[in-house]
Amino acid sequence: MNIRFEGKRALVTGAGRGIGRGIVKKLAECGAECVALSKTQENMDSLKNEVPGIQTVVVDLADWTATRDALENIGKIDLLVNNAGILIKSSFLETTKEDLDKVLDVNFKAVFNVSQIVARSMVETGNGGAIVNVSSISSRTAFRNVGSYCCSKGAMDSLTQVMATELGPHKIRVNSVHPYLVPSTEMTKPMFVSLPLGALEYCLSRIPLNKFLGKCGGCCQRCLVPIK
Template structure:
């Protein structure tokens, strides 16, 4: 029996939708029948995405700006499905990471997720129809990666917040889960891992011998948003080719 995922009559909001994983999530959600709200800080990326998927709504905002984000999210209307995908990485050793570096990473990777989710979830609770939220975390929440002190710690916070959200929102029929991919060769992934001397040792620890394709993440996110995952709540799902088994 073929499992088909459909989101007809659902409204979905995706952050970090201009590029990479977020962009492909928007395209796939739209293919599955959802009305999509794409959020990015770069208007040109939103414009080109709308050229590809004319039916979407776009919101340009810097998610690192708490107040501007709240103002923008208050105007998007009812949301049934939320994907918190926006994220940034700053590469420096633990000893060299500055307060400014840490603030920038945490403002986007965890504070904006908290901010957007709070507004969207309040709407879900008020309407009483339930909903689903997926937070895009990282395998970096589960293992230490050299020069990723700010990034690893921000993604650890994402996993912890996911559990608290699942605990508190579950009684309102709102499921909250995270996905934790290893390296995905988006622009940000290439920035950090294109050097074979760095990526080689990590690849050698992955039994499948490869990093993750964008579609692997997109398909997992859509599954967790769907009714096919109706009993999954509060999990952080590794997408990593067996890295954690090694």
């Protein structure tokens, strides 16, 4: 399938590294004008060196007001990928309010915030668009010691359904994708190191293709084709 995005403008959050960085590169390769958002200036500088034509935005999505200020004049966005996320390991009994707030602020509230900003613009222009929320298999399967992360992704899934229902009449399609473990990202590398003997084989046995994604495979391309 040869999908092209010439004339489309895409915003990708959490674009500094990992899956988000790969998505920006793939969208740019497919002709989209990309806006890459990250909280780390160094990551944005290095990404811009690799993909010179992109626009970068540096803001901490955990800050609701700062995010709105940063995106206030972002302009028309046709495609949004809510990819930013954090994971804090702790057991259910040991999870603190502070850690729970940190995870929910980025993994759920920021998705709500950014999507609201972009969707309002899409509705106003009347041209529709597409939004992809990068969830996780952990939204549907419980994993030990990452309860706050699992809950945040479950909340994202519920929000995705609400957004799809409300925004569909405005020609805005909303989907979620649910990656399993991606060993090449900075967030999941430590998890692979600490897995007990046999755990990797067990994980692979649950994946139909029997392999982990090493980098972004461009799977968002189908989801981001705007509704005609």
